[in-house]
Amino acid sequence: MPELGTVREAIERHGLAARKSLGQHFLCDLNLTGRIARAAGDLAIGTVIEIGPGPGGLTRALLDAGAARLIAVERDDRAIALLGEIANAYPNRLEIVAADALDTDIADLGTAPRKVVANLPYNISTRLLLNWLARIDAFDTLVLMFQKEVVDRLAAAPRTHDYGRLSVITQWLCTVRPLFNVDKRAFSPPPSVTSTVVQITPRPQPLAPARFATLEKVTAAAFGQRRKMLRSSLKSLGDADALLAATGISPTARAEELPVEAFCALAAAFDTGEYNA
Secondary structure, three states: OOOOOOHHHHHHHOOOOOOOHHOOOOEEEOOOOHHHHHHHOOOOOEEEEOOOOOOOOHHHHHOOOOOOOOOEEEHHHHHHHHHHHHHHHHOOOOEEEEHHOOOOOOHOOOOEEEEEEEOOHHHHHHHHHHHHHOOOHHOOOEEEEEEEHHHHHHHHHOOOOOHHHHHHHHHHHHEEEEEEEEHHEEEEEEOOOEEEEEEEOOOOOOOOOOOOOHHHHHHHHHHOOOEEEHHHHHHHOOHHHHHHHHOOOOOEEEHHHHHHHHHHHHHHHHHHOOOOO
């Protein structure tokens, strides 16, 4: 690895104190960032995309692990000069995009296969993921760090407390594999919650036919009142009893009881209009 000093030294040199408003918790343990980079597999082909690199601890690890082309999307102007130092140390391999990831369609960055590897800002992590799921065909795999409670929701099975809208939409399109938890002391500043790295891999085909926007609408209604029976929680969609009858789902069932495929059936029936909406 080129001589860049420690991540903590780089933070101090550039005055890059973490900002709560940006959800920043910087990874400073290069052994850990190396482990995350290795979890993404072969980085030598296609494009690796990192969101919110900050002081570049994970950025260094991805380049050191063989990323031939790495695109780092960073909205914090204070980090751009520091990332420039890393780009100079790894010539022609790191491209810095000064932009807000929420306003950037990363599915159009670089060339396929695309891998997203990132320690996501906690305050926008689920919004980012839902944006990417809407264009999941553009990605080969995603290795991401979230709060542990978010990963629990991503991987949750029906009839569990954590199972919800995010579980359904993610598992409809992808397989979810939690990898490992991360010690709070690896961050600067340490977060108040446990973090988990997860591998999200697009399925060759979705679990069942459905439109993304409709599935979002159906799951939002169903889990918006998750304690209620579906005949009540789905009323905002129209004639809930007719919709449930069209799909053979019990009107007395609750959202957390349904598998992913059942929500897809509801979304498909809603779109076809084969009931009195």
